[in-house]
Amino acid sequence: MKYLKYLLFGILFGIILVKAEMISWFRIQEMFRLESFHMYGIIGSAVFTGILSVWLIRRFNIKTIHGETVVIPEKKFNKGQIYGGLLFGLGWAMTGACPGPLFAQAGTGAAAVIVTILSAIAGTWLYGRFREKLPH
């Protein structure tokens, strides 16, 4: 039952992704062609809300509902964030989806998206396989 909350958060996220048309291939094209403010408004206001939340949690040392201190792992810089980021960006504009939206797209009944998800899993596997040979 402890997993129920993750399912509910996921459902909420999935509904938002669809209803705000963030999973629309067209909206992603508009974003990258600078033809619409919509996606920038969403990402901007989401980050603003997130920054404010994390700041409040740290400022007032707010604990989790189980009384634990909130831990946010540090992200360390490596060149992968540039090379991998660029490669992901190319794929994002092709598929019109980042990983979250891929799952939502499949949920809307776009059956062929399953092929895209399987390809993303394969891509991740290839990264794991050749990780040592890549510049980081």
Next chain:
Amino acid sequence: MIAFFQQPWPWYVAGPLIGLLVPALLLTSNKTFGISSNFRHICAACAPGNIPFFKYNWKQESWNLIFALGILAGGWIAVSLLGNGQPASIHPNLAADLAVYGIHPETAMVPSSLFGIDQLFTLRGLILMVGGGLLVGFGTRYAGGCTSGHSIMGLSSLQWPSLVATMAFMAGGFLMANFILPHLLAL
């Protein structure tokens, strides 16, 4: 009431709601918001091979897979219960550019003229679905996160490597959408 939810949601509703998922996960479970790690967990669960990168206790991260399953269910609920059956209204310049390639706005947000099952048997569809998917999976893991893990969670906690990653995501997207995609769509 239901009609209210059936309209497309504006950015100032969707954005803050997504932002609130960050403290929701932190405060209920001490988990950080992110999706792309799921691809790694699936590799670790199904085909770890002898690859060190996939040798870890993925079951400890199964909450993330449940989260992804929820997204899938949410997508289904949004369309079947909260859908309005209207085609997306898109920018006239984009509509005109896409019409040249026989792509038109549809009620589905994933255009079937590009991502339908039948398109898997075309070069264009194969490149977009398989090639695009490979890039998404390879790129996000190489970058150590996606739009969720870096652009939302990383930026929310003011981590500069996530800003670098986000700028790289956007640069790749700009390059593809404006300069490469037109050639792919013409295939």
